[in-house]
Each structure stands twice: as structure tokens, then as C-alpha cells.
Amino acid sequence: MTFDIWIILLGISAGSILLLRDWRLTVVLLLLNYGALAGLLNEQPFMRPDLGQAGLSSLALIKLITGVCTTLILAVTALTFSRDYGLEDLDEFGQAELRRALRAAARQRSTETMRLIDYVFPFWSGVAALIASIVLPIIYPIAPSPGLDFAWYWLALSGVLTMATANDVLKIGLGMLLCTSGIDLLYSAVMSAPAASGLKIMPLLLLSVVQILLALAIAYLAGLVYGRLKTLAISELYRG
Amino acid sequence: MLYLLLIFFPLSMAFSAFLLRRLPRLAIALSIGTLIVELLLAVQVRVDDPVRVLGVTFLLSPLNQIFLFLFLGVGIATLTAALIVPHGENFSAIGLLTVGQTIAILVMQDSFVTALVLVAIGLTTVLAIVDLPTGAGVLVSRQTLATALKYLVLMVVSGILLYIAYVLTDIFRPGELPGRISPARFILALLAAGFALRMALTPFHSWLVDLISYAGSLAAILIIALPAPASLLVFLLTLQSFPTLLFEGGQALNVLRIGAAVSALLAGALALTAITLRQRIAYLIASNCGIIFYGFASLSLAGLSGALVGVINLALAVTTVLISLALLEHPHERLTAESRNDLFWRRPVAGAGVLGGGLALIGWLPFPGGTSSLLVLQAAAAIHWGELLIVLAAMGLAALTLVQLAVQYLIGSRDIPSDEEPPLLGETELDRLPLPQPASEPLSSVALISILLAVMLAIGLFPNVLLPTIEAAVRSLAALHAV
Numbered sequence: 001m002t003f004d005i006w007i008i009l010l011g012i013s014a015g016s017i018l019l020l021r022d023w024r025l026t027v028v029l030l031l032l033n034y035g036a037l038a039g040l041l042n043e044q045p046f047m048r049p050d051l052g053q054a055g056l057s058s059l060a061l062i063k064l065i066t067g068v069c070t071t072l073i074l075a076v077t078a079l080t081f082s083r084d085y086g087l088e089d090l091d092e093f094g095q096a097e098l099r100r101a102l103r104a105a106a107r108q109r110s111t112e113t114m115r116l117i118d119y120v121f122p123f124w125s126g127v128a129a130l131i132a133s134i135v136l137p138i139i140y141p142i143a144p145s146p147g148l149d150f151a152w153y154w155l156a157l158s159g160v161l162t163m164a165t166a167n168d169v170l171k172i173g174l175g176m177l178l179c180t181s182g183i184d185l186l187y188s189a190v191m192s193a194p195a196a197s198g199l200k201i202m203p204l205l206l207l208s209v210v211q212i213l214l215a216l217a218i219a220y221l222a223g224l225v226y227g228r229l230k231t232l233a234i235s236e237l238y239r240g
Numbered sequence: 241m242l243y244l245l246l247i248f249f250p251l252s253m254a255f256s257a258f259l260l261r262r263l264p265r266l267a268i269a270l271s272i273g274t275l276i277v278e279l280l281l282a283v284q285v286r287v288d289d290p291v292r293v294l295g296v297t298f299l300l301s302p303l304n305q306i307f308l309f310l311f312l313g314v315g316i317a318t319l320t321a322a323l324i325v326p327h328g329e330n331f332s333a334i335g336l337l338t339v340g341q342t343i344a345i346l347v348m349q350d351s352f353v354t355a356l357v358l359v360a361i362g363l364t365t366v367l368a369i370v371d372l373p374t375g376a377g378v379l380v381s382r383q384t385l386a387t388a389l390k391y392l393v394l395m396v397v398s399g400i401l402l403y404i405a406y407v408l409t410d411i412f413r414p415g416e417l418p419g420r421i422s423p424a425r426f427i428l429a430l431l432a433a434g435f436a437l438r439m440a441l442t443p444f445h446s447w448l449v450d451l452i453s454y455a456g457s458l459a460a461i462l463i464i465a466l467p468a469p470a471s472l473l474v475f476l477l478t479l480q481s482f483p484t485l486l487f488e489g490g491q492a493l494n495v496l497r498i499g500a501a502v503s504a505l506l507a508g509a510l511a512l513t514a515i516t517l518r519q520r521i522a523y524l525i526a527s528n529c530g531i532i533f534y535g536f537a538s539l540s541l542a543g544l545s546g547a548l549v550g551v552i553n554l555a556l557a558v559t560t561v562l563i564s565l566a567l568l569e570h571p572h573e574r575l576t577a578e579s580r581n582d583l584f585w586r587r588p589v590a591g592a593g594v595l596g597g598g599l600a601l602i603g604w605l606p607f608p609g610g611t612s613s614l615l616v617l618q619a620a621a622a623i624h625w626g627e628l629l630i631v632l633a634a635m636g637l638a639a640l641t642l643v644q645l646a647v648q649y650l651i652g653s654r655d656i657p658s659d660e661e662p663p664l665l666g667e668t669e670l671d672r673l674p675l676p677q678p679a680s681e682p683l684s685s686v687a688l689i690s691i692l693l694a695v696m697l698a699i700g701l702f703p704n705v706l707l708p709t710i711e712a713a714v715r716s717l718a719a720l721h722a723v
Contacts, residue, residue, distance in 0.1 A: 097379055142408065156400070163393060172389065176396045183403045187352070190407050197410055200295040203352035210356050210363070214396065217363045221388060224370055228379050237386040 006043065007147050009036035011130075014158040014178055018126045019119060023170050027075050030174055033155075034067020037181055040151060046144075046192035059188065059204070066208040070177060070215035077219035078170065105230035122165045129157035143189040152189065155182030168232035169225050173218030180211050242285045243298035243347050246308075249281070250274055250340035258333040264373075268322050271332040275316045275339065282308050290349075297349040303548070303713035304346045306706060307473060310552055311346075311466055314559050315339045317692060318461045324685050325566040327458050328371025337364045338462050345470045351409070351481060354474045355402040358438065361467045362395030368459035369451065387450040391463070394447050398437035402474075405430035409482045424485045428492040431478060432499070438471040439533055441503040442510070445526040452522040457566035464525065465558045469551035472536060476544075480717055486539070497537040497623070501630040504530025508637025512644065520645050521561055521594075524601045527638045528554055531603070534631060535616035538623060544714040545707065546615025552699065552706070553608035557600035560692040564593025567685045581652025589681050591650050593689040596696065598645065602638040606700040611707075 013033040017026050041047055042060035049055045137149030159178030166172045184207050191199045222232055229236045253274040260267040282305070290299040300308065315335060322331055341361045345354050369388040370380050405427045412423050433444075440448035452460050479486070486493065504527050511523030532554065535547035567590040568583050584591030596607070603613030613635060620628040699706065 142411070156404075160397075163397075169389060172393060176393065179396070179400050183400055183407070186404065186407050190411055193411065195411055195413075200350075200352070202294050202296045202350065203356065206353060206356040206360070210359050210399075213360060213363045217366055217392060220367065221370070221385070221392065224380060225385055225389075228382070228385060234389075237382050237389070239382070 004040075004043070004147065006036045006040035007151050009033075010040060010151050011154055014155055015126055015130070017171075017174050017178065018129075018158045018162045018165070019122050021118075021167065021171070023074075023078050023168075026171065026174055027071055027078065030074070030177060031067055031071040033178070033181065034063060034071070037151075037155075037185060038063040038067065040148075041185070041188055044148070044189070044192070046189075059199075062204070062208055063184070066211050069212050073212070073215040073219050074170065074173065077223055080223075101228065101230045104236070108231060108233070108236075118167075122161070125161045125165060126158065129154065129161055133157055143186065144193045145189075148185065148189045152182045152186040155179070155185060167234060169222045169234065170218065170232055172234070173215070173222065176214055176218070177211060180207070180214065183207075184211070242281060243291055243300070244293065246278065246281055246285065246347065247340055247344045250278060250336040250343070254333045254336035254340065257336055258330060261329050261333065264327075264329070264332070265323065267332040268319050271336050272316055272319045274336060275312050275319065278339070278343075279309070279312050279316075282312065296353055298347045299349050300347050301713065302709045304473065306552070306709060307469065308343060308346055310469075310555055311339060311342050313695070314461070314465050314555050317559055317563065317688060318458055318465075320684075320688055321563045321566065322458055324682055324688075325458065325563075325570045326373050327456060328368060329373060330371050331368065331458060334364060334368045334371065334459075335462055338368075338466055342466045342470050345474060349477065349481075351406040351474070351478055352403065354477065355399055355406055358402070358467065358471060358474065359396060359399030361470075362392065362399065365459070365463045365467070366392045366395075368462050369455045371456075371459065381454065383450070383454040387447070387454045390450060391447045394437050394444070398434045401430045401434035401437075405434065406478075409478075409485065412482075412484070425492045427485055428496065431475065432492075432496050435471055435475050436499075436503075436533070439468055439529045440526050441500060441530050441533055442506040442526055443503075445507060445523075448526055449519055449522040452525075452562075453516065453518045457562040457569075461559050461562045464562075465555040468529065469555050472532065472547065472551050475536065476548075476717070479539075483717075493537060493539065497534060498627065498630075500530050500533040500537050501620075501627055501634065504528075504534060504634035505630055505637065506530075508634045508641065511641040512637055514641075517645065517649050518565070520641055521565070521598070524598065524638055524641060525554070525558060527634055528557075528601045528603070528609070531613070531616055531631060531634060534627075535612070535619055538616075538619040540619045540622060541711065541714055542615045542622070543619030544717070545710050546612045546619060548710045548714070549608055549615065549703065549706065550612035553600050553612055553696070556692065556696050556699070557597045557607070557609065559597075560593050560689065560696065561597030561601070563685075563692070564590045564597060564689055567681065567689070568594065581647075581649055584646075584650040587681050589686045589689050593693065595642075595646060595650060596693045598642045600696055600700075602642050603635055604639075607696050608699040608703065610700060611703040 010033060013029045013036060016029050017033070020026050020029070038060040041063060042057050047057040047059060049057050051058055051061060133150050133154035136153045137146045141149055143149040143152060155178050159175045159182060162175030162178060163172050166175060187203065187207065188199065190196055225237065226232055253270065257267045257271050260270060285300050287300050287302050287305055290297050319332060319335055338361060341357050341364065344357050348354055348357070366388050369391060370384060372378065372380060408423055408427045412427060437444045448464070451463060507523050507527035507530055511520050511527060514520045514523050528550070532547045532550035535543040535550060568587055580586070584595070600607035600609040603609040617628065617631060620631045
């Protein structure tokens, strides 16, 4: 199995999303991940560079645009979390509930410290996923090349593990986006193989639309959770 | 072009309904009008007349035409109920988007596209869960937010499993690579897990229980009555498109069938031990889904016909039960419905709706659920008596749950007004407040529930109106001859 720069970038960005907790880093890493995915697809022999002299294929450009859109949606939402909307409609019970949530969130933030133990589970699950992503292309190859197989297995597994180990709503969304990127790569790689029926415009279009819709849904839910609990922590959703 | 119009007309009207969201009655009227126009369009579409657009085949089979009318009917009933009971600010827009996407599933004959549209439905309907009424002075509850998040994650995971399965089916060649584990089993496992999540089969049912417990009734109808039956049609399309899966699937089909029967049994047991009225109803729906899935996995004429009649029954029963439940709770909120035992006597028509819908869910004649149950039992009897016993036990548990539910919440002893207290010192008859009278049921809600019950009874009493079309569709399945 040979690894080129795009696969390494894809691996590092997905692995870092799994490990890191700060949304400022993970959202940037998501953009890097989409960029690497576009680069990886662009250099595949089944992709024709159909966009003039730049040597770019339209499919790779679509992936890049999708990535920019999803990242922008999540970043803009995260940047505007602190704003309050529709508070004028709230009754006094709702406003008291919000003040309580604000105090609880402030208390939680003041006691929050970076503990190494919080990273142990994501780290070792990431190691297990990495081993699985290296072994699976050998015992169960699906894509035309082992590199592509490794890339989609790693994206899907790291996405699932990001969802499983996530401590906040935004990170669950990042996990889902990694998974959808994985199946996007699988579809593009497998359907372009000679034995397959070929790439179709409609599924490709819908894949990109679904990823953007997913980013919108996550942004909306994250905004609602933050507006209600003043934190994105999932543990707060199940308290009381 | 009628196919595209069928899909994009409700989608475009959803934007108009969104703009009118601050005028809910106008938005609902517009949405109902849109669905009535859709019905007229649906009548114009020629069945079995394929059209190819952007590499995707559009086709409306006679079976899918039945489901098209069913979904439009459910949509109209739900939007009409929204005129009576409280609903979210964007309910009509989300309703139209959901109907448009469900119609897309019915007419598009491409597995990849339908899997993605199913995910898109999940992304749309999740908004209905957290949608609050216009100007509501309350916050979305934590449980509702958790429900929405859980639903979103599970629907995306389900979509990913289905998509991987469809990619694998495209490159799968039967008999290739002997000695290796057959990909057919892996693909069937992916498909089964994906559809089990969508159909809320136990142990993948938790989203359904949370949804019915914490989301609004009308939002729950949009999420259960439209996408769940559509999912089963997608599974049918999958087996129709890839019958080769069943040649190599072998024992995987037995596992699928037994798993579905056990799932129905477990859901029935959980329904019996559930605490609240809404939880019981949710488990009854999960149990019904298990039985439908069993009939489907039996891959026999009787089983598949039973499953298809079952999903028609599921859509109608869920709509009836949840609208009735919303009317029982309105305007006294959920606490009253949970804490009373004489709901049937207080609101006879809404109570009858819950009872009638419940009877349809447990597969009682003369509702269509009865026809479905008989066909599924016939399929189970043809396979193995052990499986027949499991299915019968699941149905028995569901029936017991409905009896328990009726006694606990619906037909308990009527409140008898206590003897009039003697007047206090200096109090006259004029000082006394009149005794509160239970609010009578609005005529519109009486009419709506009566129509829904009448439609279910009509289909149940005259199943031969639908059965020949369903059986013809099942007979045409290559999958049926593959096993």
C-alpha cells in the first residue's frame, strides 16, 4: 500500500478531529479534510481533468466547494453562539431557566481543566480504527486501489468513533460529516471502476446537498442547544 | 414532466408556507391546497410509464400509486389536524418538504438516490421535533433536544449503512471469489441494520419511544407515517433491483426473519411494562413494525402482501392514534391525558380514535391490520411452527397492552360529581362559581377522526380493493422466485 500526501493529510485531519475538542481547530481540520479528499480524487486515473489548464476535475472542485460550504456553515454558527434570539417572547419561567443554565455553564467552565484522561479513550479508539483501516483493505478490498480503500475505511471509522466519543453537539456533527465524506469517496472510487455501472450525476449532486443540509441541521441544533443550555455539552442534555 | 412537478411543486410551495409561518392558518390552508392539487396531479400520472431524467428513471407503478394517494391523504389529514391542535411555527413548510421528498422516493427508481433522499427526509423532519408554536413563551425542553439529536444521528447512520450496501451491490457478482465470505451476506446485514433503524425495530427503537414521548403528536406523524412505509418500499425496490443477493444470502434471510419476529415480541413485552400512555403507544408501533418486517423477510406471496397491507395500515393507524391523542390532550395539555382514566367518556370520538387506531396496530379485524396479520401468520405457518408461535406471542402481548391501556386511561370509571358542599357562613348561591364542564369536542376534530376511522374500516372490510394490485406487484418480484 502506497501513501501519497493527500492520504496522509486526510488521515491526520480525520484523526485530529477525533482527538481534539476545541471547535476552532476541528472546524479548520474539517476544511483540510475536504481539501485532501478533493486532492485525492483529483489525482485518480479515473478522474478526467476537465477544467481547462488547471488540471482540475469538476468532481474534485465540487468536493472542495461542498467542504467550504459545510465548514462555513459550522464556523459561522459557532461564532454567533453567544447571541440570544427571541428572548423577548419568553415568559418569566423561561428566563429564570435560562439564567440557571447560564450559571451552571459558567460553573462548569470554571471547573473545566484539560485532563489527559479525557483523551485516552479517543486516542486508543483511533489507534484501533487505524489498524482496522490498514488491515481491512488487505482482507476485504472494495475500492480499486488499497490507498483509496484505506482512505474511505479510515474516514468512516474515525467518523463513527468521533460520534461515539463526542462530548458536544458540534463534534457529533463533525463525526457525521466524516462518515458521509467516507461514503462519498467510496461511491466515487468504486463506481468509477470498470466493473461498476459508472458515476451518475444525481447521486453525486445529492451527496453534496445532503452534506450541506447535514451541516445546516447540526448548526441549527447546536444553536438551539447552546441557546437553551448555554453550553454544547451533551451531558447537560440528559441532566435532570 | 409530471413526475418532476409531483416532486418539486410541494417543495417550492414549502418556501411559500415558510414565508407565511407567522400566519399559521393561512400557511396551513395553502399547504392543504397544495396537497389537493398534488392529488389531482397524481391522478393524471400514467402508471408504468417510465421517464429518464439526469440518469435516473422515474416510474410510478400501480403499487406506488396506492402509496402516493395514501401519503397525500395522510398529509392532508395531518395538516387539517394542525388547524385544531397546537403545532410548530414551521410545521406546514416541513410537512410539504417531507411529502415532496417521500413522493421522490416513490417515483425514483435508483437505490443510491432513494437512500440519500431518506437521509434528507431525516434532516428535514428533525426540524419538526424542535419546532415551537409561533410566539411560544417557552423553551425547547432538554428531552426534546436530546430526542432530535438522537433521531438525527440514527437516521444519518442508517443512510450511511444503506449507501455502503448499495455501492457493494453495484460491484457484487454472484459466485465470484469462492472461499471468501459471500459479500451478499454482508450486504444483507447492512441493509437489514439500515432498514431496522428506520423501522424502529427493537433494539433500534429508542428514537421512536423518545419521539412519541417528547415531540409533538403532529410532528411524530410526519416522521413515522410517511418515511417508515416509504423505507419498506425502498427495501422492496432493492430486492427487485438486486435479486442475486438472495441467491447467495442463504441463512442470512432466516436470521433476518427470526430477528424481526423476536423484535416484535420484545417490543410487545416492553409495551406491556411501559409506564406512560405515549410510551405504550410507541412500543405498540414498534411491535407492529416488527411484524411487518417479519412478513417482508419471509419473502413469500402471503408474507410480502401482508407486509404491504401492514404498512398501509401502519400509516393510517399512526395518523389516527396520534391525532386523537393530540385532541385528547388539547387544550388541557399532556398531564391531563396521562393522569386520567376516563378519557373515552370525556372525549368519545378522540377516545374512539385511540382505540380504533390501537386495534389497527395490534392487527384486529375489521381494520386493515387484521388482514395484514392473517397474511403474515399464514406466511409464518408455512415456514415453521416455532416462528408462528413467536409471531402469535408478539400479537398477544400487543393485544394485552391495548387492553391494559384502555382500562388504565380510556374506559375507567367516569368522574361522578361529588355531593354539593353546604354553603359557607354568609355565602349565597350567587357567590358560587359554576362547576367546570369538560369542553366538548370540536366538530372539525369529530369529522377528521370519523373520516380516518371510516377509511380504515373501509379498507379492512373490503381488502380486495387493494389486495389484487398488491399481490400483482409482489408476484412480479424476481426476488420471490429467487428463494
